[in-house]
Amino acid sequence: MDRNIEKRNELLAQKVIKGLGSRNMTGYYAKDREEAKRIALSLIPEGSSVTMGGALSAHEIGLVEAVQTGNYVFIDRAKFENPREAMLAAYDADWFLSSANAMTEDGVLVNIDGNANRVSCIANGPKHVLFIVGMNKVCSDIDGAMKRARNVAAPINAQRFGLNTPCSKTGACQNCKSPDTICCQFLITRFSRHAGRIHVILVNDALGF
Ligand code: SF4
Numbered sequence: 001m002d003r004n005i006e007k008r009n010e011l012l013a014q015k016v017i018k019g020l021g022s023r024n025m026t027g028y029y030a031k032d033r034e035e036a037k038r039i040a041l042s043l044i045p046e047g048s049s050v051t052m053g054g055a056l057s058a059h060e061i062g063l064v065e066a067v068q069t070g071n072y073v074f075i076d077r078a079k080f081e082n083p084r085e086a087m088l089a090a091y092d093a094d095w096f097l098s099s100a101n102a103m104t105e106d107g108v109l110v111n112i113d114g115n116a117n118r119v120s121c122i123a124n125g126p127k128h129v130l131f132i133v134g135m136n137k138v139c140s141d142i143d144g145a146m147k148r149a150r151n152v153a154a155p156i157n158a159q160r161f162g163l164n165t166p167c168s169k170t171g172a173c174q175n176c177k178s179p180d181t182i183c184c185q186f187l188i189t190r191f192s193r194h195a196g197r198i199h200v201i202l203v204n205d206a207l208g209f
Pocket of ligand 1: 150151154155158165166167168172173174175176177178180181182183
């Protein structure tokens with residue numbers, strides 16, 4: 001990566017980390033994917049139960065594979081026949097891995113969900129939440145973060161899951177109420193009441209979408 005881009009990301013990440021701290025959340029900066037994985041694994045004690053929701057970024061840094069093959073209890077919700085049992089198991093996990101649809105320079109996280117399984121676990125349930133966030137997700141303010149979530153992340157996710165939404169055909173949000181919409185819930189995480197619950201690793205790379 002160009003050194004000037006790296007420097008910009010490093011400086012911006014310090015601002016984001018400061019903002020997270022002011023919101024009772026903890027931020028870290030990783031200079032590359034490998035370092036992000038190292039930091040993540042240093043946070044999650046061996047033996048912990050770990051689950052995830054829509055965490056492409058965690059896959060991209062190799063964290064999901066490391067947890068699945070390591071000394072952890074990985075809760076794979078896809079393996080549950082009963083969705084309610086899967087949800088209850090996720091709520092009870094020690095760690096929940098997630099990416100963010102967008103976040104702000106001052107540490108606010110923005111996430112959109114259809115079934116709410118991801119945003120509900122971020123809001124409450126698992127003892128810890130670990131976000132893996134590429135610097136491409138950092139926006140100047142909440143307005144920019146919401147626009148990114150709705151005009152970049154959501155249309156790509158709608159295409160990824162083969163959903164019949166206007167954005168999957170046009171590439172931009174049409175503020176739909178179609179039965180397939182994935183924009184049912186918007187979660188803005190601006191403060192955590194529980195110190196040590198929410199951790200965010202900012203990665204000097206473009207991750208997810
Ligand atoms: S509201 Fe509808 S059109 Fe807009 S991003 Fe969500 S699913 Fe797509």
